[in-house]
Amino acid sequence: MRRLGALAAFLALGTAAHGQTLPEPRPIKINDRIYVLLGPVQHANRLNQGYMINSTVIVGDKGVILVDSGGSAEVGRHLALAVRRITDKPVTHVVNTHHHGDHYLGNAAFAGATFISSETCRRMVLETGGEWLRIMEEAVGRPLPGTRPVAAQVTYPEGARAQASIHGVRLVFWVPRGSHTAGDLLVHLPDDKVLVAGDVLVNRIVPTLQDGFLKNWIGTLEEMQALGAVHFVPGHGDLMTPGDVAVLRGAMLRFYSGVKEGFKSGQSEEKIRASLDLSMWDRLERAYVIGRNVNRAYLEIEADSFDE
Numbered sequence: 001m002r003r004l005g006a007l008a009a010f011l012a013l014g015t016a017a018h019g020q021t022l023p024e025p026r027p028i029k030i031n032d033r034i035y036v037l038l039g040p041v042q043h044a045n046r047l048n049q050g051y052m053i054n055s056t057v058i059v060g061d062k063g064v065i066l067v068d069s070g071g072s073a074e075v076g077r078h079l080a081l082a083v084r085r086i087t088d089k090p091v092t093h094v095v096n097t098h099h100h101g102d103h104y105l106g107n108a109a110f111a112g113a114t115f116i117s118s119e120t121c122r123r124m125v126l127e128t129g130g131e132w133l134r135i136m137e138e139a140v141g142r143p144l145p146g147t148r149p150v151a152a153q154v155t156y157p158e159g160a161r162a163q164a165s166i167h168g169v170r171l172v173f174w175v176p177r178g179s180h181t182a183g184d185l186l187v188h189l190p191d192d193k194v195l196v197a198g199d200v201l202v203n204r205i206v207p208t209l210q211d212g213f214l215k216n217w218i219g220t221l222e223e224m225q226a227l228g229a230v231h232f233v234p235g236h237g238d239l240m241t242p243g244d245v246a247v248l249r250g251a252m253l254r255f256y257s258g259v260k261e262g263f264k265s266g267q268s269e270e271k272i273r274a275s276l277d278l279s280m281w282d283r284l285e286r287a288y289v290i291g292r293n294v295n296r297a298y299l300e301i302e303a304d305s306f307d308e
Contacts, residue, residue: 022051022078027086028239030231033059033169034192037082041205041236041285044071044102044139051075053102056196056233057083058189060167063092066113067187067196068235069106071136073146076109093166095173096152097198097235098181099124100211101132107150117152118160118175120183125151156185176200179217180207180235186224193230200224203237203244205285207252209296214256215304221249237285251280259297263305269298 025037050071129149262272
């Protein structure tokens with residue numbers, strides 16, 4: 001007990017570095033071994049100090065599998081403390097759903113863990129890790145001590161649906177065709193009817209297409225609906241139901257179809273945006289990304305047209 005108390009005190013110090021206090025995660029229990037730590041939904045800023053994702057805690061027989069470690073070493077330690085409130089078992093495995101810094105820069109807080117991602121995510125962490133660290137530091141307005149890109153040692157190729165058993169928990173690591181990013185990794189727990197989707201799913205937040213592939217993404221959402229999952233964990237926002245996934249897919253399909261129709265009729269991006277019914281997204285968090293979403297979709301549809 002004394003050792004656990006000392007560890008908790010150390011971790012608490014990490015969350016209050018530089019006089020900053022990180023927002024507390026909101027824990028949601030799905031069942032006796034799966035918990036979700038819901039974080040803030042805004043982009044990284046001075047108030048949330050780079051903590052703005054959901055993380056999933058999977059408690060196995062001998063250790064914990066943590067899906068997504070946060071946007072800095074401080075956020076990682078903050079999440080480690082939240083895990084300690086759930087179980088005293090160590091975090092032995094950390095899964096990264098994609099290469100955006102808010103989801104994996106917390107790896108630095110989990111020395112000795114085994115890190116898991118898609119092959120493409122690993123490559124992009126190695127290529128863009130320094131850039132993402134600068135992005136996070138600029139967003140929070142200060143250096144992030146101890147934070148460094150840590151790439152996965154265990155990786156899966158595109159198209160994989162690899163079954164694994166870790167600490168007695170059956171998992172399927174699914175690497176779809178590039179959707180939110182070129183290197184997404186989804187974690188399916190078939191025995192628990194849970195899918196952890198990273199930012200391929202978001203709830204009450206406009207999906208961000210800056211690194212995305214919209215047509216593939218819509219297909220991935222359709223495949224999700226066939227898994228038989230009951231609980232869907234998005235990268236940002238509250239837990240989702242199968243119905244919520246269907247609503248998101250419908251919204252993205254209408255968006256894609258509207259941009260494609262505008263492109264084929266020779267409209268400019270500005271006119272296409274004006275013609276779209278974006279009322280569903282205009283009232284959501286991060287509505288300011290809609291303009292660049294139109295641009296990304298337009299460029300994707302334009303590139304596809306060369307093959308038609």
